[in-house]
Amino acid sequence: MRSVLSITWLNMRLLAADRSAFFWLLGMPVAFTFVFGIAFSGGGGGDVDPDEIRYALTVADLDPGPLSDELLERIEETDEIDLLMLEGPDAGEEARRLVDEGERSSALVIPPDFSARLASGERVALLFHRNPDRTNPQATRRTLDRIVARLNVEALAAEGATEAYSLLWGDPTPGTVRRLSVGVEQFVRESWETPPLTVSVERLGRSEPSDVPAMGFQHSSPAIALMYVLLNGLMFSIMLVEERRFRTLNRLFTAPVRRASVITANFLWRFVVAMFQASVLVVIGALVFGVDWGGSPGGLVAVFAAFGAAVSGLSVLLGSVARTTRQAQSAALVLALSMSALGGLWWPLEITPRAYQIAGHVVPTGWAMDAMHALVSRGHGLPEVLPEVWTLLAFAAAFSVAATLAFRSE
Amino acid sequence: MRAHYIGWKDLRIRLRDRNTLVLMLLLPVALTAIIGFAFGGDSGISTVEFLVAGTEEDDLISQAAAGLGSGSEMFQAEPATESAAREAVAAGEKPAAVILPEDLTETVIEGRRAEVVVLSDPASRIKSGIVRELAERFVARLNAGSILSRGVFETLAEERGLSEAEQRRLGGFLFGWARDALEEPRLTVEQRQAERQEIDVRAYFAPSFAVMFLLFTMLTSAKTIHEEREAGTYSRLMTAPVARTTFVGGKLLGSYLLASIQILLLVLLSSLLFGIRWGSSPIAVVAMSLATAAGASSLALLIASLTRTSRQTDNVGTAFVLIMSLLGGSMWPIEQAPEGFRSAARFTFNYWAHSGFKELVFNDAGLAGIWQELVVILGMSAVAFVLAATLLVRR
Incomplete structure (x- = not known):
């Protein structure tokens, strides 16, 4: 046991003496967390109040009639959209060009006969150009749909009044229809902002919006922590190759040290570094990015420990199998990046096809990320993530057995 | 001894190294395939x-x-x-x-x-x-x-x-x-998206990964300058009538040839494996590939010239490539980033290289459509090359 601890301690001291190691263990993951956090947040990555956000909508109003002005007034009244008006006969074409070339996110074109057709009861379509690369047009379109729905209801006031009146008392006079229409429109105006049904969202877990200001980091922090524990862990396989290359392993075996002790020490120091790295990244995530890691420190430790054990086993296996440092480096990169992509560390597995989700669970990353979702997002505890922890430990056992069999000193 | 002997020898060594081939070709192709599996095809998002x-x-x-x-x-x-x-x-x-x-x-x-x-x-x-x-x-x-x-x-x-x-x-x-x-409401909203072919995620990410891994390969190539010194082969070479400029020129030539082969092979492989169409102008594709190869090899050489050991080149270079790839959109769709982020991306090599290839793939741009990207990339290459050559020859 003493020799195991001595070799472990020695390897960790060697690693600590290398200043660049800290950059790779901590600096790069923090930079990645920051960038991916912004990417997932869809905004600045910080405390965003959706009610405060206003989007710009480019408008080409080709209609000389009064109803287009009314439509634009309704849009402005929402206080959600800033209108950027285009003038001139080519405004419609200009709106299309601005969106196509990515200068504007979305544009609304009101056709020239808008008022005339609506007044005569004909159907008419507004043209909404959207840039598929931007997310803003979704919100703009939602607001526009709301206004259009209300205009449609108001437009049916006269027809509804006529149909209902005829049903009960025979055909109404034009004066009656006008009077009734005004009444219905008045009712619609008064009731529209206080509709009978509303939608509310109840999140079942810890991630209530008020608790978690930075939703982007809530995903990127655990995912990047797992990815770098994996990437750095596998890169440590190079050290084993170098130990063989410089014959330090051979020299070690001339001392009264058992093979089992050397192998165990190689697992142990990798595992300790993985746990150290994960702990610091969790603390940085909480303090710098405001990540809520859930209410189960025990669960978090268990998941990182099981994952770290699996990575350590794979690292020793890779170091034992690889013939050169370059081979170990290439294999580590291939394994770490493809496992990260497959296991849902780069994008949520929920948006991928079923076959991809299955493939994501052939590798340890898929299970580790599932456990992170359960702990961090749903607020589950250790009992709920035990299936994932056991699966990760099974991976660790399989890798470790294979690594022990493949371990060689020259 | 002429520079091209050194360049040719370097190229042969690199191409015989299976690990280089993994980094050059397998990894970008594998990642593109994984992304295609995740977001491409007919299955799309699960129910x-x-x-x-x-x-x-x-x-x-x-x-x-x-x-x-x-x-x-x-x-x-x-x-x-x-x-x-x-x-x-x-x-x-x-x-x-x-x-x-x-x-x-x-x-x-x-x-x-x-x-x-x-x-x-x-x-x-x-x-x-x-x-x-x-x-x-x-x-x-x-x-x-x-x-x-x-x-x-x-x-x-x-x-x-x-x-x-x-x-x-x-x-x-x-x-x-x-x-x-x-x-059947009277007033409807008809949505029209920008007229462009349906985005194939593999077509989007194939050039991204190609550029990122081109930079990685160039780093391993550029660091051989230090490895030659560390292994003593540089000192032996200097006993022959070889000028330092010839040595540096040979190193750059070897890197550039390797980069050109890598990027052209990736274009070819992605066409054959994923059916990606790189536009209808082969001249524009070759011009963009050769310019990108020049940029990547010069930048990697500049990093080698600014560092003192092969290990330093590895560390500083890998960090540099990862940060540029993150900022420049080689790892995620930069179009979805906030405005300030997109502006910062324009200072990276990856952004311009990816932008040029995107123009070819999605807008079928010919040479005229990518002149801006070519000018920026060749400008970056020239500055990096002059700085690197000066520093390396002086050292």
């Missing part, structure tokens, strides 16, 4: 399965579930009890559930205030967001029908006063009429 619960009779809940699912195969709404729905969402078995209020039909007809609750699994933000959107659309339709029919009812009641029989007759008629009338 959005959710539950619908309420106190109405079962057939009404089923109708509401069908209404919420909009008849699309992409959505699968199943009736459930509220407790079962809560349990399933809390356990992460379903991304969301919609809880309808008591007496939904009466509520809508009479215009009573009530709430439709969407239970969401916070670990499944995208799918639960889709269910919320469905619920909002469903509720908006019900609200519009409710407001219109009640508006007509109240106005007529005020106009003439309604007997109980008239109230019943009108009530039965109005809600159905309003629902039918709103099915």
Whole structure:
């Protein structure tokens, strides 16, 4: 046991003496967390109040009639959209060009006969150009749909009044229809902002919006922590190759040290570094990015420990199998990046096809990320993530057995 | 000895190294394939399965579930009890559930205030967001029908006063009429997206990964300058009549040839394996590839010239490549980033290289369409090359 601890301690001291190691263990993951956090947040990555956000909508109003002005007034009244008006006969074409070339996110074109057709009861379509690369047009379109729905209801006031009146008392006079229409429109105006049904969202877990200001980091922090524990862990396989290359392993075996002790020490120091790295990244995530890691420190430790054990086993296996440092480096990169992509560390597995989700669970990353979702997002505890922890430990056992069999000193 | 001997020897060594080939070709192709598996093909996002619960009779809940699912195969709404729905969402078995209020039909007809609750699994933000959107659309339709029919009812009641029989007759008629009338509204919004071919994620990421891994390969190539010194082969070479400029020129030539081969092979492989069309102008594709190769090899050489050991080149270079790839959009779609981020990206080599290839793939741009990218990349290459050559020759 003493020799195991001595070799472990020695390897960790060697690693600590290398200043660049800290950059790779901590600096790069923090930079990645920051960038991916912004990417997932869809905004600045910080405390965003959706009610405060206003989007710009480019408008080409080709209609000389009064109803287009009314439509634009309704849009402005929402206080959600800033209108950027285009003038001139080519405004419609200009709106299309601005969106196509990515200068504007979305544009609304009101056709020239808008008022005339609506007044005569004909159907008419507004043209909404959207840039598929931007997310803003979704919100703009939602607001526009709301206004259009209300205009449609108001437009049916006269027809509804006529149909209902005829049903009960025979055909109404034009004066009656006008009077009734005004009444219905008045009712619609008064009731529209206080509709009978509303939608509310109840999140079942810890991630209530008020608790978690930075939703982007809530995903990127655990995912990047797992990815770098994996990437750095596998890169440590190079050290084993170098130990063989410089014959330090051979020299070690001339001392009264058992093979089992050397192998165990190689697992142990990798595992300790993985746990150290994960702990610091969790603390940085909480303090710098405001990540809520859930209410189960025990669960978090268990998941990182099981994952770290699996990575350590794979690292020793890779170091034992690889013939050169370059081979170990290439294999580590291939394994770490493809496992990260497959296991849902780069994008949520929920948006991928079923076959991809299955493939994501052939590798340890898929299970580790599932456990992170359960702990961090749903607020589950250790009992709920035990299936994932056991699966990760099974991976660790399989890798470790294979690594022990493949371990060689020259 | 001429520079091309050194360049040719370097190229042969690199091409015989299987690990270099893994980094050069296998990794970018594998990652592109994985992304294609995740987001490409016909299968797309997996079905959005959710539950619908309420106190109405079962057939009404089923109708509401069908209404919420909009008849699309992409959505699968199943009736459930509220407790079962809560349990399933809390356990992460379903991304969301919609809880309808008591007496939904009466509520809508009479215009009573009530709430439709969407239970969401916070670990499944995208799918639960889709269910919320469905619920909002469903509720908006019900609200519009409710407001219109009640508006007509109240106005007529005020106009003439309604007997109980008239109230019943009108009530039965109005809600159905309003629902039918709103099915085909007079005013609609027709959406048109920018005219471009459907985005193939593999076509988007193949050039991204090609540029990123080109930089990685160039780093391993550039660091041989230090490795030659560390292994003593440089000193031996200097005993021969070789000028330092010849040595540096040879190193750059070897790197450039390797970079050109790598990027052209990646273009070819992605066409053969993934069917990516790189536009109709082979000259533009070759020009863009050769310019990118020049940029990557010069930048890698500059990093080698600024560092003192092969290990330093590895560390500083890898950090440099990763940061540029992150900022420049080689790892994620930069178009979705906030404005400030997109502006910062324009200072990176990756941004311009990716932008040029994107123009070729998505807009079928010829040489004229990528001149700006070519000028920027060649400008970066020239500056990096002059600096690197000066520093290396002086050292």
